[in-house]
Amino acid sequence: MRLGRGVEWAVHSCTLLAALADDEVLPASGLAEFFDLPPAYLAKHLQSLSAAGLITALRGPTGGYRLRRPPSEITLLEVIEAVEGGLPAFRCTEIRRRGPTAAPADGYPLPCGIARAMWRAEAAWRAELRATTIDDLIHASIPEIDPRQAHSTASWMSNNVRPAVGD
């Protein structure tokens, strides 16, 4: 089981966008510069977040991205599913119905027990991710941030954040 690299980028991007005021935006190029990531590829993942309705995109010279909801109302699970897709990790192909000893089709009223166990574990994973919001991540990391970095980050933000025009 493996998660794509874009998940990490998307979550970090959301935490940075959470620092914006309601009437401010930050372009994808800014996010790419801040995290030193390939701009085009990061943009692709931001598109996924936009398509999922987690962030709002404004086009044009003063455009950029902005969280669509307050950070306390965006869960980690939503971000991950926006990037990775919401499909279950375990795929049951019902192999119990195949082979020489398979019963007739009406002999399987319930889903396969193995699939149920796997999905139960996935449900626990999702529950943990659903209980964590972007706001939680930020508050957990604030006391760990080096004061020097906090200052340089604030300075960088003031130079790259732009006021949203149309909104």
Next chain:
Amino acid sequence: MRLGRGVEWAVHSCTLLAALADDEVLPASGLAEFFDLPPAYLAKHLQSLSAAGLITALRGPTGGYRLRRPPSEITLLEVIEAVEGGLPAFRCTEIRRRGPTAAPADGYPLPCGIARAMWRAEAAWRAELRATTIDDLIHASIPEIDPRQAHSTASWMSNNVRPAVGD
């Protein structure tokens, strides 16, 4: 996030091997026939289980596979990690240390908070899988099995199971 198809095959194979007596074995070709799966590819995954020490392989004309431990002592997590590898699904590349506002290397005494949240969710997933044994899966499915199928399966097993010779 996606799990390989081999996981399903490996778990089903373990449940079937659990039906064997301590001095019996079942060859990979038999497992492939029982589940109607490509023999060569299933064999590859059984090799992973063997390398992980979950099943024992006996070679030669009367050879085959056999569980190495009682079904009640083999967890779902072990089977999955044997096939998929034990690496964590989320990979933290510490992108917070990159970019124009990164602090010196000594400014990060703790792992990234995002990675901690992701790994906490993975821990919940693993805990659920660790709490489920092969024996649990069997006992949960026994009352659901069609009596006709139980009979044909028992018959098939008696024709394909072999006594282990060297052991």
Next chain:
DNA sequence: GGGCATTTACTCGGATATGATGTGTCCGAGTCACGGGGG
């Protein structure tokens, strides 16, 4: 007839091709700011 070496056939194990998916990039559609011209 019994015992033993050889052959044989069947098993698992690792090395080898192929296809799907994640990774990375580019160009086009859309939109606001700016600058020039007219009123």
Next chain:
DNA sequence: CCCCCGTGACTCGGACACATCATATCCGAGTAAATGCCC
């Protein structure tokens, strides 16, 4: 001096190559049984 319009530049969005891993397969190493031979 103010307003309007055309131009330009910057943004996001989707379509296009490449790399990596899951998928699928085959051939070689190893072993017990069966066979034939010798005693």
